[in-house]
Amino acid sequence: MNLVLLGPPGAGKGTQATSIAEKYHIPHISTGDIFRKNVKEGTPLGKKAKEYMDKGELVPDDLTIDLVNDRLVQDDCKNGFLLDGFPRTEYQAEKFDAFLAKNGMELTKVIDIDVAEDILLDRMIGRRVCRACGKPYHVTNMPPKVEGVCDVCGGEVYQRADDTEETVKNRFKVYKEQTSPLIAYYEKAGNIAHIDGAGALDTVFAAIVDAIGA
Ligand code: AMP
Numbered sequence: 625m626n627l628v629l630l631g632p633p634g635a636g637k638g639t640q641a642t643s644i645a646e647k648y649h650i651p652h653i654s655t656g657d658i659f660r661k662n663v664k665e666g667t668p669l670g671k672k673a674k675e676y677m678d679k680g681e682l683v684p685d686d687l688t689i690d691l692v693n694d695r696l697v698q699d700d701c702k703n704g705f706l707l708d709g710f711p712r713t714e715y716q717a718e719k720f721d722a723f724l725a726k727n728g729m730e731l732t733k734v735i736d737i738d739v740a741e742d743i744l745l746d747r748m749i750g751r752r753v754c755r756a757c758g759k760p761y762h763v764t765n766m767p768p769k770v771e772g773v774c775d776v777c778g779g780e781v782y783q784r785a786d787d788t789e790e791t792v793k794n795r796f797k798v799y800k801e802q803t804s805p806l807i808a809y810y811e812k813a814g815n816i817a818h819i820d821g822a823g824a825l826d827t828v829f830a831a832i833v834d835a836i837g838a
Pocket residue numbers: 633655656657659676677678680681682683684685688708709710711712713716786795
């Protein structure tokens with residue numbers, strides 16, 4: 625099962641991705657998480673990516689595409705994968721389609737999680753995440769049991785540098801201009817499901833499972 629999660633920043637892709645990956649036994653591949661890991665480790669890719677991430681801009685397409693292609697040929701993707709945060713431009717989507725065709729793979733479903741912008745802003749500014757395992761939290765809606773400590777792995781729960789108000793606003797702009805045209809792109813391909821992401825986590829997850837139909 626090969627899945628893509630689409631949706632504006634803060635729509636809950638990361639949270640839902642954890643549950644989807646667990647249910648269908650497929651790896652959750654978040655390009656944002658991979659970039660953040662590289663930033664933390666100070667790799668050449670991380671140094672390059674940081675320049676864009678801190679401003680809420682997209683990392684250049686070719687860097688991103690190479691990184692995803694390398695990841696998808698690894699053994700744990702043999703039975704499928706869940707991409708979270710990729711593709712994010714039409715160019716990435718076209719290159720991704722070419723990669724799938726070359727490797728005899730097909731996209732099972734694109735899941736588009738949609739939430740109104742005012743709700744998203746609150747979610748993102750209140751968003752926290754575990755530095756070690758990536759588990760997402762929210763200061764009021766979903767805080768960790770002990771402040772600043774991850775429930776799952778005990779790692780540090782922190783606010784991402786790109787979750788500040790100014791950067792968040794730019795990330796929305798970037799989403800609208802560069803990523804939202806992908807909805808029409810996959811509409812044309814006929815394999816997209818639209819999910820209302822405003823409800824409770826369980827309700828949203830149930831709608832996703834229903835749309836996957838397996
Ligand atoms: P995310 O955690 O998915 O919100 O991603 C955080 C940041 O990583 C984005 O704001 C971009 O700077 C970068 N990024 C993640 N995925 C991509 C992608 N597919 N293309 C370009 N930049 C990306």
